[in-house]
Each structure stands twice: as C-alpha cells, then as structure tokens.
Amino acid sequence: MEDYLLAIYRLNKEGGPAKTNDVAERLDISPASVTEMVKRLSELGLVDYERYRGATLTRKGYRQAHRMERKHRLVEKFFVDVLKSDADSAHTSACHIEHGLSDEAARQLCRIIGSPDECDCEELCEDLCENRRLGGTALSELKEGESARISHLICDSPEKVRKLISMGLVPGRSVRMESDMPMRGPMVLRMEDSLVALDRDYTRLVMVDREE
Amino acid sequence: MKLSERKMEIALMGNPNVGKSTLFTKLTGVGVMISNYPGTTVEFKEGSFLRGGRKVAVHDLPGTYSLSGESEDEIVAIRMLAENRFDAVVVVVDATRLESSLVLLFQVIELGYPVLVALNQMDIAQKRYDIDLARLEGILGLPVFPVSAIVGEGVDELAQAVVSDRATRTGFKVSYDSHIEEHLESLAEGVPATQFPPRGAMLKLLEGNEYISSLYDEGTKQKAYLAAKEFRADHGESINIHITRDRYGEAGRIRKEAVTPRQGPLTMRDRISDMTMRPATGIPILIGVLAFIFLAIVIMGEWLEHELEDLFGMVVGDVLVDIGRSLAGDFGAAVGSGVTLGIEAIVVLIIPFVMVWYVILALLEDSGYMPRAVALLDGVMHKVGLHGRAVIPMLVGIGCSVPAILATRTAGSKRERLILSTLIVMAVPCGAQMAIIVGLVSRFVGIAAAAGIFVMLLALLLVLGFAMDRWLRREPTCLAMEIPDLRTPTARNVAFKTYSRSRDFFMIAFPFLLVGSVLVEILLSYDAMDFIVEPMSFITVGILGLPAVTIIAFVFGILRKELAVGMLVTISGVGAVGRLPEFMDPVQFVVFGVVMAIYMPCLAAWAVLMREVGVRNALLVGAASILTALLAGGAVNLVLRTLF
Numbered sequence: 001m002e003d004y005l006l007a008i009y010r011l012n013k014e015g016g017p018a019k020t021n022d023v024a025e026r027l028d029i030s031p032a033s034v035t036e037m038v039k040r041l042s043e044l045g046l047v048d049y050e051r052y053r054g055a056t057l058t059r060k061g062y063r064q065a066h067r068m069e070r071k072h073r074l075v076e077k078f079f080v081d082v083l084k085s086d087a088d089s090a091h092t093s094a095c096h097i098e099h100g101l102s103d104e105a106a107r108q109l110c111r112i113i114g115s116p117d118e119c120d121c122e123e124l125c126e127d128l129c130e131n132r133r134l135g136g137t138a139l140s141e142l143k144e145g146e147s148a149r150i151s152h153l154i155c156d157s158p159e160k161v162r163k164l165i166s167m168g169l170v171p172g173r174s175v176r177m178e179s180d181m182p183m184r185g186p187m188v189l190r191m192e193d194s195l196v197a198l199d200r201d202y203t204r205l206v207m208v209d210r211e212e
Numbered sequence: 213m214k215l216s217e218r219k220m221e222i223a224l225m226g227n228p229n230v231g232k233s234t235l236f237t238k239l240t241g242v243g244v245m246i247s248n249y250p251g252t253t254v255e256f257k258e259g260s261f262l263r264g265g266r267k268v269a270v271h272d273l274p275g276t277y278s279l280s281g282e283s284e285d286e287i288v289a290i291r292m293l294a295e296n297r298f299d300a301v302v303v304v305v306d307a308t309r310l311e312s313s314l315v316l317l318f319q320v321i322e323l324g325y326p327v328l329v330a331l332n333q334m335d336i337a338q339k340r341y342d343i344d345l346a347r348l349e350g351i352l353g354l355p356v357f358p359v360s361a362i363v364g365e366g367v368d369e370l371a372q373a374v375v376s377d378r379a380t381r382t383g384f385k386v387s388y389d390s391h392i393e394e395h396l397e398s399l400a401e402g403v404p405a406t407q408f409p410p411r412g413a414m415l416k417l418l419e420g421n422e423y424i425s426s427l428y429d430e431g432t433k434q435k436a437y438l439a440a441k442e443f444r445a446d447h448g449e450s451i452n453i454h455i456t457r458d459r460y461g462e463a464g465r466i467r468k469e470a471v472t473p474r475q476g477p478l479t480m481r482d483r484i485s486d487m488t489m490r491p492a493t494g495i496p497i498l499i500g501v502l503a504f505i506f507l508a509i510v511i512m513g514e515w516l517e518h519e520l521e522d523l524f525g526m527v528v529g530d531v532l533v534d535i536g537r538s539l540a541g542d543f544g545a546a547v548g549s550g551v552t553l554g555i556e557a558i559v560v561l562i563i564p565f566v567m568v569w570y571v572i573l574a575l576l577e578d579s580g581y582m583p584r585a586v587a588l589l590d591g592v593m594h595k596v597g598l599h600g601r602a603v604i605p606m607l608v609g610i611g612c613s614v615p616a617i618l619a620t621r622t623a624g625s626k627r628e629r630l631i632l633s634t635l636i637v638m639a640v641p642c643g644a645q646m647a648i649i650v651g652l653v654s655r656f657v658g659i660a661a662a663a664g665i666f667v668m669l670l671a672l673l674l675v676l677g678f679a680m681d682r683w684l685r686r687e688p689t690c691l692a693m694e695i696p697d698l699r700t701p702t703a704r705n706v707a708f709k710t711y712s713r714s715r716d717f718f719m720i721a722f723p724f725l726l727v728g729s730v731l732v733e734i735l736l737s738y739d740a741m742d743f744i745v746e747p748m749s750f751i752t753v754g755i756l757g758l759p760a761v762t763i764i765a766f767v768f769g770i771l772r773k774e775l776a777v778g779m780l781v782t783i784s785g786v787g788a789v790g791r792l793p794e795f796m797d798p799v800q801f802v803v804f805g806v807v808m809a810i811y812m813p814c815l816a817a818w819a820v821l822m823r824e825v826g827v828r829n830a831l832l833v834g835a836a837s838i839l840t841a842l843l844a845g846g847a848v849n850l851v852l853r854t855l856f
Contacts, residue, residue, distance in 0.1 A: 153453060159282070161453070163692050166277040166286075168312050170457040171449070173464075182491045183591025185600065186691045192467070194309045195489070197587040197600075199690030 002068055002099050003027060004037050008047060008055050009065035017054030071106050072098040078109055139169075139198075139206035140187065142177040148208035149174050160202060167196055169206055220268040221296055222374055225289065225320060226304030227312055228275035229696045231332045233257070234705075235304055235361035236272045239371060256292065264375045271296065277312060279319040280452065281421040290423050293323065294407065300379030301325040302370070307337035307358075308697060310471060314463035315456070317352075318386050322412035326379035327354050330370055335360040336697060339479070341471045348470040353382035362702060385411075386462045389454055391446065392418070395439040403432055418443075419452045485698045488584045498588055501581070506666070509568050510650050510659060516564035517651055521790065524559050528552060547733045550782055554729030557778035558722070560789055565650055566643035567714055569611050574709035576607065578701035583693060590691050596677025597631050597684070600691050605632055609640040612717055613817035616640070617824055630825050631680045637813040637821060638837045639673035641666075643717065644773030645809045651789075652777070653805040657798040665805050668844065672810065728768055728775045732782060755846040756803050757853065759784075759796065766807070772814045780804075799852045803845050811841030 007026045011018035020038065024031040038055050041047045046061030057065055072094045079090035101109075142148060150171050153161050168191055169175070178188040178195065186197040224239075226232040240259030257272040273292055274285040281287050293301070301320050305313035320327055329352065337343060349356045355378050359366035373379075387393070395418065400410035406427045408416075416424040417436035425433055443451040487493040536548025576582050582604060590600025602620075609616030613636055620632045641649060654662035734740075744767065749760040756762075761783045769776035781788065784795035796804065812834055813821060822830040 152449060160690075161450075162280065162282040165453055165456045166280070166282065167692055167694070168277070168315070168460060170453060170460050172457055173460055178486075179490045179494075181587055181591055182495070184594070185589075185591030186587055186693075188489050188587060188695065192309070192311055192464075194312060195695040197583070197590070197691055197693045197695055199590070199692060201690040202692055 001037065001041070003095075004034070004041060005046060005057070005061060005065045006068050006072070008038075008041075008057055009062070009069060011054075012057055017050065017056045019054040023055070067103075068098055071101050074106055074109055075101065137208055137210060138204045139175065139177075139189075139208050140200050140203035142175075142187075142208070142210075144177055144179055147174060147176045147211045149211055151207050151209050154205040154207060160205060164202055164206060167198075168194070169196075169198075169202075174211065175206075175208065218266070220266055220299045220375065222268055222270055222300045222302060222379075223293065223296070223298045224270060224272045224302050224304060225293075225316065226275055226332075227277055227306065227309075227316060227694075229694055230275070230304050230306040230309075230313060231361045232272065232275055232304045235330060235332060235359065235367065236270060238361050238364050238367045240270050256288070261371060263371050266375045268371075268374055271298070276316065278316060278456070279323070279421070280416075280419045280456075281423055287423060290421070293320075293325070294423065297407075298325060300328055300374055300377075302328045302330050302374070302379075304330045304332050304359075307331045307333050307343060308340065310467045311460060311463040314466060315459045318459050318462065319412075321352075321354075321382055321384060322386075322409075322415055324381060324407075324409040324412055326381050328370070328373055328379045329354050329356040330359045330361075330366075331356050332359045332361050334358040334366065335363060336699065339474075341473050344470045344472075348466070351384070351466055351469065353384045354380050362699075362705070386459055388458045391443060392451065392455060392458070395443065399432070399435055399439060404429065415455065419455055481698055488581065488698070489587070489695070491588070494584070494588050498585055501585070505572055506663070508572060509565060509646065510654055510662065512568045513564040513647075513650050514655060516568065517560055517655070520563060521556075521560045524556055528555070543737055546737050547730055550729040550733035550736075550778075551726060553781050554726060554775070554778040556789065557781065558718075558774055560651075562644060562647050562717075562774050563714075565647045566611060566717055567710060569643060569646065570710040570713045571706060573607060573611060573713075574706040575701050577709070578699070578705055580696045580698045582607075583695045586693065587691070587695065595681070596635075596674060597681030598628055598677065601693065602628070602632050606636060606640050609636040609642060610646060611643050611713060613637055613640070613642045613813055614820050615713075615716075617817065617820045620824065626825075627684050630829055631677060631684065633821055633825055634680065634833050634836075635673055635677055637817060637833055638810055638840065639669050639676060641669060641809045642773060642814075642817075644776075644814075648773070648777060648808045649805045652792065653801050656793050657801050661798070661802050662805075665802070665809060668806065668848075669809060672840070672844070724772045724775070728771055729778060729782075732764070732768060732779055736782070751842065755842060755849070756807060757849040758800050758803060762804065765804075766811070769808060770812050770815060772816070773808065776808060799849065799856065802852060803849045806848050807841045807845035809841075810844055811838050813837065 004023065004027065007023050008018040011022055011026070020031050020034045023038070024034045027034070038047060038049050041055070041061070042049045045058055046064065047055045047057050049055045075094040075097045076087075076090045079085040079093055080087060083090075085093070137148070139148070139150075150169060150173050152171050153164060153169070164170075173191055176190045178190050180187050181197070184200065186199045187203050189196050189198060189203075224232055224236055236257060236259065240261050256274055258269065259272075260267060260269045262268070271292065273289045276283070276286045276289050279286060279290055279293075281290055303313075303317045303320055305317060317327070317329065331337075331343070331345070331348075334343075343358075345356055345358060355373060357366055357370045357373060359370055361367065388396070396411055396414050399414040399417070403410050403414065406413060408424065408427075413424055413427070414436065417428065417433065418440050420440070425436070440451045443454070447454065488497055530552075532552045533545050533548040536544035536546070536551075538544070540547070576585075586600040586603050588600075589603050593600050593602055605616045605619040608619050616636045617633050620629045620636070649662050649665050653665060744763055745760050748763045752758045752760050752763050752766075762780065764783050765776045765779040768779045777789070780795075781792065784792060786792055786794050792801075812818075818830060818834065821833060825833075
C-alpha cells in the first residue's frame, strides 16, 4: 500500500494527478489492481480520486508519503555512503527497508550518517530530529523590511549553529531583515539594537515565523 | 606589606567591538605588552596602572560573545580566566547593545568571579535612551560604572573602584528552563569542589565546554552528557541552544526594565547609517569613498611632496655632501650625496603618501565604516575566493605589506590566507609603491596615467583572485559579523594611530635606506654594478624599454621599495627627484611604475610571507610576481609605444 502512496506522491510531484495507468506502469502491476488500491487509499482519506483525472494525495496522505520518501532517501544514502553499495542496489534495498524503518531508527540513522551538506539528508534531519513544522521559513527567504521571530535552528554543522548562538540568533528573538547585499553577499539583520551581517550559509539554517 | 599595597590582577572582558581596547588604553596608558597565547594566534594585551598606592595589572582578554569555548578566542578567554586568580573581572558592556553584552556578563557571574560592570558608549546611548543605572545595579547586584572610553569619561571612577575593591560576587542568577534547573541541581549534588561554583561549572558541562569539563571526573561528565541528551530528546532542541535562549530572554527582560528608548525622529546619523547599508545607496557611497581616498592621496600627497621637497632643500641641502668631503674627499662626498638622496626619497616621497594614507585608514577604522564596506563587498570577494573581511588586510596593505600579511591571520583558513597574501603582495601597492605611482607617474605624466595603473592593479587583483580561487581546493567561507554604529572619529585617536603606524614604518625603513644608500654609492664609485647592467639589459631595454641602469633600482627595490626611488635619482645622475624627467620619458615612467607596483615583495614582506604561508609558497609568489611584472611592463611598453 505504501508503494502505491509513494508512486502517487512522485507522480503528483512530476505534475498533476496520478493517472491509474501511470501508477500501474511505475509499479509494474495491472491497472485493475491499481484502481482497487486507490479506492482503498481514498477510503482511508489518503488520496482524492477523480475518475478520468487521477489520484491526488490529501494533506494526510502527503505527509505520510513525504516521510516515506525521506526514509527511502535516508536508507539509500546510508547504503551508498556507509556501506559503499552502488546506487541501483541501494535503491532496491531502500524500497524494502523503508516500510519497516521506525521513526526512532531513522533518527539514529540520521545521526550515524552525520549531517552532510547535501540537502537530501539535511531536510530529513530537520524533519525527524527537530520536529520541524511543515512550511517553515528560513531567514534567508525574508525580504527587505520583513520581521520575523526565530523558531529554531537547523542541525547542519554544529560549528555554524554555535556561531549563530553566540551572535545572538537564538529561538524566540525577533529579527528584522534590513538589507540584502549584492552578488549573493550577506544579509544585514537587526536584532534589538545590534546590526549583524550574516552569510547565506548561516541564514538558511535559521528557521523563522514571519511577524505582522 | 600592608594589604592595600598588594598587587592586583584584573581582567577586562567584553564582546568584540565594545570599545574594550580603547578602555584598556585609557586605563593603562603606555607600556602595553602584546602577547600571543601559547600555541594560538589569539593575542591579548597586558598593561598596568598605579592608583592609591596599589599596582594593578590589567589583562585584556580576547573579545568574545560567550564563554562556551567554541572558538579559539573563547577557549583562550576561559583558560586565562581559570589560570589567573583575578581579583576582579571588569566586564565591558555596550550600553547601546545591552543584550549581547549581558549574556557574556551572566557567564562571568556564573563562574563566580567578583565583577565590576563598565557600561561603555554612554555618550551615544544617552542620546537614544534613558538608562536607569540604579535599577540596573539593583537587578544585577553589581556596581555599574557609566564610561565613555573614547572620550575618557568615567575611566577615573572605574579605576578608583577597582583599587577600592568594589568588585562584587553577586547573588544574581539567570533562571533557566525548569528542566535545566532540575538537571543543574541533581548534577551539582556531591560534585567535587573546584575553583568554580558548582552551578556555573555544571552549566558549562551541560553546554559541553571542554576545558571546564576536564576539571571533573568521568562520572560527572557522563551524567552531564546524559542529561544533555535527555533534554534534547524531550525538547527537540539541544540544551546549549536552550541555555543561550534563556540568557537572551533574561537579558531582554533586564533591558526592558532598565532602559527606556527615547522616541525621537531618526537622527541624521541613523539615516546615514541606513544609507551605507542599502545596496542602492551603499554602493554609490562606497565608490564615492574610494574615489575620495584616491583623490585625497593624490592631491594631499602631491601638495605635501612639493612642500617637503622645498623644505628639505632648504634645511639639509648639501650639508651631508660637505661633511662627507671633509671626511673622505670625493668618495665621502659621493656617499654623502647618496645618503642625502636616500633621505630625500623617504621624506619627500614616502612621508606624504604613507602618512596621508594612515590618517585615512584611522578615519575608516574609527568611523565604523569599515564593516559596512566589508558587508557590501562580501559578495564580490567570494568570487575571488575570499571573505568580505579580507578588505581590511588589503587596506592595511596600502600602507605596508608586513602588517597586512600578519593581519591575514583573521582570514581563517590556510587557503584564504595564501590567496589574500598573494593579492596583497602583488596587486595591492604598499606605501612606497604608492609613492612611485603617485609621486613619479602622476607628477611627471599625469593623474590619468596613475589612475590607469590603479585600474590595472585592480584588474590584476580580480583576475589573480579568480584564478587562485579556481586553482586551489574550495573551502566555503562565510561571513558572520556585527556591524558597529557609525561614530565621529576623534582627532586624538586618529593622530595617535597615524603616529604609531608611521613610527613603525620609519623604524624599519630608515636603517635599510641609509645602509642601502651608502652601499650603492660604494658600488657605483667602483663601477661594481656594471656587471649586471649590461647582461640584464635585454630585460630593461629589450622588454621594458627602460634605460639599462634602472636594473640597479629594481635590484635595490627588492631590499626595500623606497630604495628604488633614491637609486633611480642616484643612477640617473640628475641630482634631484624633480629633475627625473630629464632621464626618463612619460612612457618609461609608466612602465617603471607598473613593474615596481607588481614585482617582488621587499625583503621584510617576503620574510613575513615565508613565515606565514611557507617557503615553497613564498618562492612561488616571488617568481610569479616577477613574471607578471615583466609581462605587464612589457605589454604596457608595447601598447603605449604603438599608440604614442
């Protein structure tokens, strides 16, 4: 069932509702079985199904699939980085393991792999380790003149997080984005009375909630 | 010995940029010792003052935002705190930015030191806020002294408080999250005694401070580790983030209670400050500032050069030649004139440009404009593999490459330091090179020619930086820097900085110059230099189109660049800087200027370079600089000869 969910998730991402035939092709299963399964998913409230248009994940379905997808990528990464498997076999293994992997185990795996720069795992780490709320905004996405309150920091590199903390970018404080320097330069931020210039490598680690 | 006569040891602590160094200078005056903490590049200063019969040794600890022991600066600060039993710690707090200063203060309090608070920048803060000092003292339980270090206000009272033992161990506590407090309590129970109070030490253990952890046994460390882990699992946030967050929360509350902002219209200063930070206005301002610097150096420098030339002729004239002749005949006269020319070159060419630059540099530093330029230029600097912060060593390099190469230590990674040093040595003209470009080229050929050379050097800087960025393995660099308020520089500070920098410059330059002048006179009078003039003429005459004897100036330029100008006057035989156009035509001046600006760092710079980036890299940089200089000089010669 989870395989169906993932297939629909990926097709949705590629564009629009997932047609029964496309899902069937992807999973190498007869279209008839797909139709049956989609009906069950729809009953569980995981997908919206419209005849002739196809299946779209509901919010609940999306979250479940999203988590699966991340676990899948995490396992894949573990196989490639740590076990040195080739990409194909890593993918096949991931397809099997993803279903049995508990959230706790995924978190541990995340710690073992460390926190590499690639956003695949980082995104996952955020989600699993930091209970990241969906739809959070990074400080780096703020526009000039916008204010926001820091909600949490992303556990990318401990060194950078420490630097951020020591400069006073801690959860709960208000930040106003004063100006964005040219050529992907730093952002100038105001916190209370201090002005701070911070590189994007730092600001993308600071998650905020917009204010006003 | 009476107790009151006992020597005191105190520490100065504070965030970077709070005016700690200024306060230190005001407290201790002259006789400062700058040392490196063993095994690090972190510098700290030591000085002392005498008051009320007590001698007070002041240790200026590195500026830090916290004491969690993450950066080298913080580690040194903690070790110095721990290793010296300070009688008092003066925490320098920025009244205009209370919160981040208070966060550091909390940590000093937690480690159980007797503390005095110096509330600095009061002059600026008073214009914006009403600060309730009594309230602040009441909350913190500490004596607070309003200070304005830059104008020297309140420093006396602070010094008096230090010798009257006013420093206090306060009972003030930051209240942390209840879970953290629980952990602290259970950890502190039965923990072996050290010099630090249990609560403060356990906080440091929870934060993962290595130095303080090392004072405790495995069991305690393990307990702290588990507590931090448990906290993380419960809260989904690491404990050190939460501890810092609580400290900022507390600081924010204190600020709200003790400080009332005055609602007023934006001041002129605020508006200017704002404009320097927005790209749309900031970039034109930056270009304006750079243009102003260029014009100031050229116009002021040339004017000073002219005045000094006349003055020098009047005061010194032929005195040294006559002395030389009376001592050793014609030979003595020759040495005398060599020395005269050498001194003239320094006085007339170097003083104006180097000093004018040092005044400008001090203005840039003291006004707080520098960090703004750094932030604006950071994006561009990334393209050449550097931080925006690299702007500062480069600007220092316009005075002299030696302190500039030393200043690259702040750049962080080895790779950045190599790129930066290379750029400083090859593409940033030092004072002497500046004097050649402005004093010779601009004076005898025109300001456009000098500007042309600067544009060429800027292009070289960009190309070179871009190439090195590609060539060396990439390391990400990122800027995180506080931007201080703009302020009006004081004449005294600017004069003091200019004086001490110029003094260092002349202390190194003068002996070299004198010895060099005597040496070249001796060599010339025995025609000893001829052996390189002819063989090397394929370069000087062939490639560069210069008179063959200029090779002597180039050779001496390796010793020190100032020597080159003196040598040029000597070997040309024209007798004075002002008559050099009889010896070289405009194109030759430009070519000479280009080659001089790029080729081979002087001996002193090279020695420092070798120490800082290694012999192999220094050799490579040297070779590359000679090659580039010849190519650039040859190309300029070719182009200009075809055009004119």
